[in-house]
Amino acid sequence: MRHRTADSVPPGGSRRPLTGSLTSAHSWPFTGREDALGELVPLLTGPDPYVLLLTGPAGVGKTRLVRELLAGPARPVARVLTAPATESTRRIPFGALAHLLPEPLPAAGGRSNLLRALADGLLAAEGDTDPNGTAPKPAPVLQIDDTHLLDDGSAALLLHLAVRRNLRIVLTARSGVPLPDAVDAMVRGGYARRLELPPLTADSVGLLLERALGGPVEGSTADLLRRYSGGNVLWLQQLVEAGTAAGTLTDTAGVWQRKGPLDPGTELSGLVERRIGRLSPAVRRAAELLALGEPLGSAELEHLVGPAVLDELDHHGLATGESDGRRARVRLAHPLYGEVLRQRMPAHRRRRHCRELADAVRRTGMRRRADP
Structure with missing residues (x-):
């Protein structure tokens, strides 16, 4: 972890970036490339x-x-x-x-x-x-x-x-x-x-955050920003701007830390929505079920939405598979997909989806540690 030089922090501690808008493509330092x-x-x-x-x-x-x-x-x-x-x-x-x-x-x-x-x-x-x-x-x-x-x-x-x-x-x-x-x-x-050109590595994301914010970033905060941005520079910039604007990413005693839930912000949410694309109601429902309950067993999800919809979810690049012992599980392809889908989901639809997920878990017999 790098330490801030004596002239980096004004008296009183809290500090904003030295120059420019955090999300300007030109103001962020060229790092990791x-x-x-x-x-x-x-x-x-x-x-x-x-x-x-x-x-x-x-x-x-x-x-x-x-x-x-x-x-x-x-x-x-x-x-x-x-x-x-x-x-x-x-x-x-x-x-x-x-x-x-x-x-x-x-x-x-x-x-x-x-x-x-x-x-x-x-x-x-x-x-x-x-x-x-x-x-x-x-x-x-x-x-x-x-x-x-x-x-x-x-x-x-x-x-x-x-x-x-x-x-x-x-x-x-x-x-x-x-x-x-x-x-x-x-x-x-x-x-x-x-x-x-691949996404930025974890080390490059950490270094870029330090340079853009003008000081060290607390380890778990940097890890969370890396995971949610996926090494995508534009998404990282938007996450940082949304966090500083909302006060959930703050300079505390010379170290940048997350205070509260991560909010993608309006602009990044719009970018993610465009990335997700226009989906049929059935595929949107499947993505929203994943957003509320991921990871879901592939058999349970297929029972809820049908094999054709599951295939279409994969075709859109919205889901990814993983193994948990002998069980195949499905997640959304990116953590931000879930954040944006949950953020924009009407309350009545959220309640309906939660009931469906609860019923699906009960049908499996509540055998797994994550089921409750």
Whole structure:
């Protein structure tokens, strides 16, 4: 456990973070990704243009790592072209790259000619010589977030640019969701290097909390925040902000401690709800039963909701299995899922679910220590 320096705590003890909003993506210190940054730098600064595809769960810190890469040791001389993909632009041909393409769009007789014309126009907008006109300019860097949301036209243009090797391309995408076929083709054809960014380790979470809060964090509090965030930087930031705002995460005699129940807060609850997604009433009921009674025996849960609903719960990535001796048990895939489901569950539905769970336990004969 690190100790706070003498000038870190003002007289009187309690202290707020030194600067900025706790949940600002830019104000939190860059921590726990130094090895990943070191692995990416030579790929982006090598002699040949390269395509990097960085994948990982939403909120794990992919975009922050790319920004550190492009602003720090791999900072390009040429301008960085940015193009965030969204669900809205996914429905529009070349929608994600529209602001980078020439106006008006070139008219071409065939699709291959169109891609060539668009690529030429995008590169020409950057110019191909330095300001004095004496030497070729360094290739620009094209950065695209949420590549899994690219429309087919933009993805095809990316593949065309990757094959031509006129510029460096840095992409981020959510893992576990399909990529556009053209982006997959870049990886399969060896034009792109794909790297998976895992959640932060327990040590990195502890160090990040210390740096963000400006002082040591009590061990059980750090463990709880790590478990509930799952090493997801965005979720960790939201948990800390909600705790400091509600007064349940406080600086006590120079050490940050949890005082009271952990509250995800409105913003994080909304993020988790979007992650859970829109569920059918039957699947929502199964998830709520787990939220109130986890871990549940898989046989008991299947008896309550039916095998098809149990399969659908697994298909949505909401549940995970574990073994307890000879008994198979089911939990929600993340502790925050349970917190948010319990928080947003109407009282009448909670009572109904609790009665169902109690009846299910009675049917098993109350044989296990956890049954009461």
